[in-house]
Amino acid sequence: MSRWFRVYDDVINDPKLLKLPEALRWQWLALLCVASKNGGKLPPNDDIALLLRVPEAKAAEFVTKLVRAKLIDNEDGVFVPHNWDGRQFKSDTSNDRVKRHRENKRNATCNVTSGVTDTVTVTAPEAEQKSDTEQSRAEASAPVDEDLKRRASALGAGISAHFVSRGQSIPNLDRCLLWLTQGYASGTILGAVERCLKRGKVITTLDYFDGAIRDDHAKIAAPAGDLQVVSSQVFVISGTLAAACWEQHSRSTGGRGYPTTTRRVDGSVQEGWYHPTEFPPGYDEQTGERLPAQSGEEHAA
Known part of the structure; x- marks a missing residue:
């Protein structure tokens, strides 16, 4: 079944998109199509690879880069286009409008002239008043703690890529923010994660890496x-x-x-x-x- 979703014309001025390589902009749009077919979120990586006609490692690379660009959000291990729910609001569906129109016709009195037509207005929610460009500029001036969130998101994308490349499901990534606030460097975390995953054991929670990260950090602490x-x-x-x-x-x-x-x-x-x-x-x-x-x-x- 084909669907449609909203893309605003001012997206061509979005700084986040303009900073991307031209080829990656198309992959972003293709992933929006994938998300639209999947209820506003991205499916497992193997499904993404199939829909994009690329190897799984390449699909994971696209998602990782777009997370770093803040065009895709990581919500508890589920990847969704940034502010999807805000831009794809429910009033876009025609079902309710058609239903109301038919009810009006049934209840219309015989003295209604043929020149009268129903006018249906779709009003975007208040969040829609802000364009993509304005939102990007607002995010650029966000408080300092947004930098930590950005680093945690990038770290989560890197960890996700390691899991995907080894055919494992991506666990909940909330612990990324905790590790960074504890003072662990991203390189130390990713190194410990990669080393543990190479052992071939199926890992379902990031808690598993706590000891390895702590040990590596202790070895390198100044x-x-x-x-x-x-x-x-x-x-x-x-x-x-x-x-x-x-x-x-x-x-x-x-x-x-x-x-x-x-x-x-x-x-x-x-x-x-x-x-x-x-x-x-x-x-x-x-x-x-x-x-x-x-x-x-x-x-x-």
């Missing part, structure tokens, strides 16, 4: 009570050339890479790790290449 030691460390931001050099240095010395933590600087959150120097010894700070070891220093500690 030294407490020794401010001099902490102050002598250099915070290397993840994704930089220096961070890539430290990862290479860890692998070349038999390590498994470095964990991550977060710090807040001038209102923004940075993710990375503390190191004794910005670059590991023996690396070119301009190119990131490992410098040839000098004689007598090949195996220096």
Whole structure:
């Protein structure tokens, strides 16, 4: 059965959509169609993949990116288009209008002239008075705690992708917000989740990961009570050339890479790790290449 749903013409000016790659905008519209066929929510990922004619991993990627863009909301593990209920209101259905019209015709007196016609007005709820663009701008100026909610939503999307890629059902994701408020870094959480899922055990609740996250966080926690030691460390931001050099240095010395933590600087959150120097010894700070070891220093500690 074919249905119709509302798309407002001002959507072409929505900042959230304009920031998306062009191809992802079409996937967003396609997911609106999927949601319309499924009562306003997205079905399981394998059904999404089938309807979009893409692999399941690609479908999960689309949903994850749109959650991060705040165009899809994660409501207790169920993904729904943002503000779907507010924009697709019940008065859009024609059933009630047709019923009223027929009742009026039955009850009409014989002196009603043929020139009289019923006028039916569909009035959008008060929430509809605000366009998509206005709402996006309002969200951009939301209080600081909205940043935490956004990070929790992105974390939930990342965890969902891990579950989907391993063929497991997505559990309730409320714990994401709790973990972040407890000071755990997103990278630490995702690393622990991925490691546990690789064991192949079916997991139905995020509580299962509490111990692994707590242990990983304890291993990477900066030294407490020794401010001099902490102050002598250099915070290397993840994704930089220096961070890539430290990862290479860890692998070349038999390590498994470095964990991550977060710090807040001038209102923004940075993710990375503390190191004794910005670059590991023996690396070119301009190119990131490992410098040839000098004689007598090949195996220096």
